[in-house]
Amino acid sequence: MNETLRNSVKTMVKETFEGPPREGGMFTESRPNSGLFGTLDQLTANDASIAVNGTTVAAHADHTRFYLWGTNxxxxxxxxxxxxxxxxxxxxLVDEKGWNRIREELRHExxxxLETLDVIEWNEPLTKExxxxxxxxxxxxGAIRQMLKVIKK
Incomplete structure (x- = not known):
C-alpha cells in the first residue's frame, strides 16, 4: 500500500480515538479530549449507564471494543x-470497575x-476492513457525543 495513504489512515484512526492533533482535526472538534478516549474518560460509571434512546454509552463503548477485536x-x-x-x-449497567475494564480493553484493541496497520499486507479486502x-x-x-447532550443535562 502507498505509505502516504497508510499514514493518512493512521492519522484518522488516531483522531477518532485520541482526539485531534495540536494543529486541529479533520473531523473531530479542534479541542482536547474530543476523541473517543477523552470523551469516555469524562464519564463516571453512572453516567455511562444512563439509557438514552434504548442504549447506554457503556454499551457503545463495549460494542466498539468488540468490533475492533473482530477487525484485529x-x-x-x-x-x-x-x-x-x-x-x-x-x-x-456498569460499576466503576466494569467501566474501567471496558475502557482499558478498548484501548488495548x-x-x-494501530500497530497492525504497519505490518499487514495491504490488499483490497483488508483495506476495506x-x-x-x-x-x-x-x-x-458521534453517537456517544450526541448522547452526552442528554446525559450531561
Whole structure:
C-alpha cells in the first residue's frame, strides 16, 4: 500500500480515538479530549449507564471494543471470527470497575489495531476492513457525543 495513504489512515484512526492533533482535526472538534478516549474518560460509571434512546454509552463503548477485536482478528488471520453481534450490545449497567475494564480493553484493541496497520499486507479486502472500522468507530464517537447532550443535562 502507498505509505502516504497508510499514514493518512493512521492519522484518522488516531483522531477518532485520541482526539485531534495540536494543529486541529479533520473531523473531530479542534479541542482536547474530543476523541473517543477523552470523551469516555469524562464519564463516571453512572453516567455511562444512563439509557438514552434504548442504549447506554457503556454499551457503545463495549460494542466498539468488540468490533475492533473482530477487525484485529480479520487483519491477523484473514477471516472474521465467529461473532455474536447482538451480544455485543448487552452491557448496560456498569460499576466503576466494569467501566474501567471496558475502557482499558478498548484501548488495548485500539493499540493492537494501530500497530497492525504497519505490518499487514495491504490488499483490497483488508483495506476495506480497515476503512470500515475507521468509519464505524467515527460513527460511535458521534453517537456517544450526541448522547452526552442528554446525559450531561
Amino acid at each position: 482478528a480479520i487483519l491477523k488471520v484473514g477471516k472474521q471470527p465467529e461473532m455474536d453481534w447482538g451480544g455485543s450490545w448487552k452491557i448496560n 485500539y493499540l493492537t489495531f 480497515v476503512l470500515g472500522s475507521l468509519a464505524h468507530s467515527a460513527y460511535h464517537l
